[in-house]
Amino acid sequence: MMERTTYRGWQNAYKLRNDHVQVIVLADVGPRIIWYGFCDKENQLHEVPADAGLTGGTDFRLYGGHRLWVSPELPGTYYPDNNRVVVNENGDRARFIAPLESSPPGNDLQKEMEITLARATSEVTIHHRVTNGGTRTAHIAPWTPTMMRPGGRAILPLSPRAAMDNDHLQPVGVLGIWSYTDFSDSRWTLGREFIQLQQLSAPAGKFQEQMTGLYHPGGWAAYFREGNLFVKRAPAIAGRQYPDYGCNLEVFTNPDFLEVETLGPLCALAPGDSVSHVERWWLFGSVPPGEGEKWIRDSVCCLIDRHTRTPGQEL
Secondary structure, eight states: EEEEEEEETEEEHHHHHOSSSEEEEESSSSSEEEEETTTOOOOOOOGGGGGTTOOOOSOOOOBBBOOOEEEEEOGGGGOOOOOEEOEETTTTEEEEEEEOOOHHHHHHHEEEEEEEEHHHOOOEEEHHHHHEEESOOOEEEEEEEEEEEETOOEEEEEOOOOSSSSTOSOOOOOOOOOTTTOOOSSSEOOOOEEEEEEESSEEEEEOOOOEEOOOOOOOOOEEEEETEEEEEEOOTTTOOHHHHHOOSEEEEEEEEEEEEEOOOEEEOOOOOHHHHHEEEEEEEEEOOOOOOOHIIIIIHHHHHHHHHHHHTTOO
């Protein structure tokens, strides 16, 4: 299920594969999940061609794929993950441990991912861990952006709708707005139950970038492109404070790619302590195309409900 390989100029990468999907993780930089998709098909993740095979240096590079960041987004967030990571293999899983992000310019944090591929389905489980290797408490939240191949659209669920009555007088969610968020931009579709964001290579709006975030107890977000549906979920912990005015899900796009992001709750991470954030991924093929909310309910939510929920977890 797992083998060491080379990939696009990087000499140290690891491929996890079953009969359905494969995952490629870079170890010369990162760690980064650079490839996820059906076997012998195209990568569902975005890759940055100009960064292929590069290592070292002090400039931050996007590379592509899936990375582990921390919120709030500050200059220190962009610490360059350009050096080789330590890899521990353990049967059907692998643990990738990055070097300490020494200060300055880093915040003395150490990041790692433990990645497990299911034996018979597309499911990937990613245990993200951030450890405070410094001498001061770090006030952070785990943040996991996944850069998706361009040309598709993201789907975020809104909190359940209900008519106003004595049981529904309080707000049920938040909506994060950035300085460049423009809901008049044609890439947005704001519905009753879902928000959709289209990735376009030549957007016509005022801003090239668009972003929003929200809180949803189901903790899932999706990306649909050419009949393929990517779904990621991370547990939402009730009663905890989340970053960006309370968001556990966020989406971002520009002319090159779209990111689907989950966040963990804010924490005061004491020296030597760690915080974990677990994501699960799925990939579904041959999903019929559509656009409206009925299509999302019938073609997207049914897959999420049938394959990604654990008992007691909300959709």
